[in-house]
Amino acid sequence: MQARLVEPYLERVDSRGQIAEAFARSASKQAVLQDADARNGRTYSGPILAVTKHHVLQKTGDALYEIHDRSLAAANDLEPGKDGTIAYAFHKGKIVTPDIKAAISFARDPPEVALGTHPQLAGAYAAIAAIEHQAKADGLTPQQRAVVLAAATRHIVKAIERGEIAETNVTTEVDATRDTSLDR
Structure with missing residues (x-):
């Protein structure tokens, strides 16, 4: 002892x-x-x-x-x-680490302010936008979407604090149809 x-x-x-x-x-x-x-x-x-x-x-x-x-x-x-x-x-x-500062900014600041000082948060904002889009597509009510987005935001803030910041892959959809009326 x-x-x-x-x-x-x-x-x-x-x-x-x-x-x-x-x-x-x-x-x-x-x-x-x-x-x-x-x-x-x-x-x-x-x-x-x-x-x-x-x-x-x-x-x-x-x-x-x-x-x-x-x-x-x-x-x-x-x-x-x-x-x-x-x-x-x-x-x-x-x-206070840079990750904690970024998490605080993500939770409190408007996206344009947070991205101005923490551009690495673009992936986190893209994830929130995708979750919001999917919640709308699933037919959730505004109140249900608010609950889903609040929970997702809390989860993402905790991930940012741990240094796990989502990365973005920007892709552009291209219309691959061909206009055959111009062909000879």
């Missing part, structure tokens, strides 16, 4: 030590290291300097560094040396 409690605690202490060492290597003497405030609505942007199993070190100002607890963040990969945004929402940290 003691091992189940002590080992995770020691791992977190070691992780915190690794972050402190990374801070000492990266920061000036005037720099400030603090725990990130994980309250709802807080967002931090800046270069990721170190990542351990339990913590993330991020530079958020000229001389300001934040330690993020990864148990409060989504299970997305952060890479040292790259910029990252960590947003805390609903008291549970969530790392």
Whole structure:
């Protein structure tokens, strides 16, 4: 029983030590290291300097560094040396990835706005249009179509969040009939 409690605690202490060492290597003497405030609505942007199993070190100002607890963040990969945004929402940290931004835009914005910033969503909009067309062809009432489209939209938003964005294949139907009146 003691091992189940002590080992995770020691791992977190070691992780915190690794972050402190990374801070000492990266920061000036005037720099400030603090725990990130994980309250709802807080967002931090800046270069990721170190990542351990339990913590993330991020530079958020000229001389300001934040330690993020990864148990409060989504299970997305952060890479040292790259910029990252960590947003805390609903008291549970969530790392905002490009896929999550695209999913939010798909769910909230008009198509022309979402496609302007996330052109990869064209396939998702094509899927919704196809579902709507099929629902009409199947003779569903407007209320039934609304239920079907809401469910399809929720499903597509979840897929976009996972990085599963539908691709489009644009095809054009061509009338292959031949006008034989012009033949000699």
